[in-house]
Amino acid sequence: MDQSLFGQIDRTAFVQRLREDGAAFGLRLPQALSSELVEYASKHACFADRQVDCGFHLGARPGAESKLGKPILVAQYFNAATQCPAIGLLLQDPLLQWIAGTYLESVPTFVGANLWWTFPVQALEEDRDRHAHLFHRDVDDFRFFKFFFYLTDVKAGDGAHVYVVGSHRRPPMLRLGDRWNIRRYSDAEVRECFAPDRIVEICGAAGTGFAENTLCVHKGLTPIREPRLLLQLQYALFDYGAMHDRRDSSALQMIA
Numbered sequence: 682m683d684q685s686l687f688g689q690i691d692r693t694a695f696v697q698r699l700r701e702d703g704a705a706f707g708l709r710l711p712q713a714l715s716s717e718l719v720e721y722a723s724k725h726a727c728f729a730d731r732q733v734d735c736g737f738h739l740g741a742r743p744g745a746e747s748k749l750g751k752p753i754l755v756a757q758y759f760n761a762a763t764q765c766p767a768i769g770l771l772l773q774d775p776l777l778q779w780i781a782g783t784y785l786e787s788v789p790t791f792v793g794a795n796l797w798w799t800f801p802v803q804a805l806e807e808d809r810d811r812h813a814h815l816f817h818r819d820v821d822d823f824r825f826f827k828f829f830f831y832l833t834d835v836k837a838g839d840g841a842h843v844y845v846v847g848s849h850r851r852p853p854m855l856r857l858g859d860r861w862n863i864r865r866y867s868d869a870e871v872r873e874c875f876a877p878d879r880i881v882e883i884c885g886a887a888g889t890g891f892a893e894n895t896l897c898v899h900k901g902l903t904p905i906r907e908p909r910l911l912l913q914l915q916y917a918l919f920d921y922g923a924m925h926d927r928r929d930s931s932a933l934q935m936i937a
């Protein structure tokens with residue numbers, strides 16, 4: 682544990698929180714690592730809507746939007762898990778591995794890193810749905826969870842990740858079939874099911890990290906002023922090959 686990038690945190694309490702609340706807080710990336718991730722993002726192409734043929738560098742976002750004929754809400758990097766050394770370091774971190782194994786009660790399987798921007802735009806409603814800006818639950822494995830790291834400052838009302846405390850154990854049951862169906866929930870439905878203090882907007886400076894079992898009801902808020910850069914590391918029991926960021930480099934094409 683002395684080798685961890687995260688220093689001393691009460692790891693047993695962290696996992697306990699994750700079990701009870703569905704999320705646990707208090708991780709902080711070292712400044713140098715956070716900056717390295719931002720620098721990686723500034724030097725490599727990201728891909729609008731996670732489409733391999735929609736690559737652009739950050740400075741060319743207006744041109745990319747003109748080509749696509751719409752505002753870009755989300756753009757993701759491909760092959761960052763293998764190409765970005767800072768992500769490689771995080772994947773070896775003993776504290777993150779301990780949390781993953783303890784929470785999953787199994788040898789943890791790392792199933793994917795995802796590094797993406799969310800931009801402050803007047804997004805199309807279909808893009809807000811597609812990119813998880815409406816409340817939902819992720820159902821990715823029998824047991825799984827994600828680490829999230831903000832790489833830009835995230836202020837209230839401006840692109841935060843929002844989750845409902847404890848909702849991994851008590852999903853909303855509003856319609857017949859809600860026990861089994863995976864669907865999007867409106868804000869009104871979530872407010873109807875949960876007390877206001879359970880609906881938590883997670884804000885924090887660049888470097889803020891937390892873990893969440895995204896079986897909890899959650900969503901990303903569409904930013905209003907500042908773009909948000911986020912790194913997500915996902916751990917599960919099994920790797921179904923659906924969550925990684927690997928794409929054949931010959932398939933990657935730029936649009937701007």
Ligand SMILES: O=C(O)CCC(=O)C(=O)O
Pocket residue numbers: 799812813819841842843899900901902
């Ligand atoms: O962008 C966020 O904060 C949430 C993303 C999300 O929930 C998802 O991709 O499933």
Ligand SMILES: [Fe+2]
Pocket residue numbers: 813817818819895899
């Ligand atoms: Fe999600």
